[in-house]
Amino acid sequence: GVLATGDAPWVEAQQVLGRGADAxxxxxxAAGAYTAAPNYLASSGKVIMVGMPATxxxxxxxxxxxxxxSQAMIGSKMGxxxxxxxxxxxxxxxxxxxxxxxxxxxxxxxxxxxNEAIADTKTGSAKRNxxxxx
Numbered sequence: 001g002v003l004a005t006g007d008a009p010w011v012e013a014q015q016v017l018g019r020g021a022d023a024x025x026x027x028x029x030a031a032g033a034y035t036a037a038p039n040y041l042a043s044s045g046k047v048i049m050v051g052m053p054a055t056x057x058x059x060x061x062x063x064x065x066x067x068x069x070s071q072a073m074i075g076s077k078m079g080x081x082x083x084x085x086x087x088x089x090x091x092x093x094x095x096x097x098x099x100x101x102x103x104x105x106x107x108x109x110x111x112x113x114x115n116e117a118i119a120d121t122k123t124g125s126a127k128r129n130x131x132x133x134x
Contacts, residue, residue, distance in 0.1 A: 010039040020045055027051045034059035038066055038073075047073045104128050 002013045014020050020042030026033045029051040037047040038061045053059075066072070081087075093099035106126035109117040117129045 004033075004036070008039075010036070013040055022046070023048055025050055029053045031057040031059045035061060037061075038071060041069070041071050044070045046071065049073060049075045050079075052077070105130050108132050110134065 002009050002016060006012070010020075021040050022042055022044075023046050024037045024040045025048045026037050027050045031053045033051070034047070034049065034053065041047065090099060094101055105128050107117070107120065108130050109132065111131055111133055114131060117126075117131060120126045121129050
């Protein structure tokens with residue numbers, strides 16, 4: 001794996017891949033991640049913007065470089081879901097046992113344990129903590 005904490009992690013990523021990436025999914029709401037994302041791309045690659053930065057947060061990149069390499073940035077807020085159609089369908093899949101969600105839960109916590117749940121999540125050991133309201 002490649003850690004994004006270095007000065008130019010995209011160089012290491014390109015060495016691992018043997019070239020730039022066809023797609024980079026930015027799943028965090030950090031403006032800096034959007035600034036860095038195009039550096040990972042191959043020619044004709046696409047940055048898929050999933051994470052939502054705070055209102056007013058700005059990123060910067062050289063637009064001419066993206067245009068010259070036929071690269072693109074594509075928004076994907078909630079994957080273009082249609083809530084009225086897709087949520088009932090997802091619930092139905094879950095009830096049928098065809099969508100495995102319970103297996104994704106790391107731990108259940110009571111509301112009184114929320115600080116411990118947050119601390120557990122910050123350690124990186126928990127992927128999905130669920131707060132149970134009683």
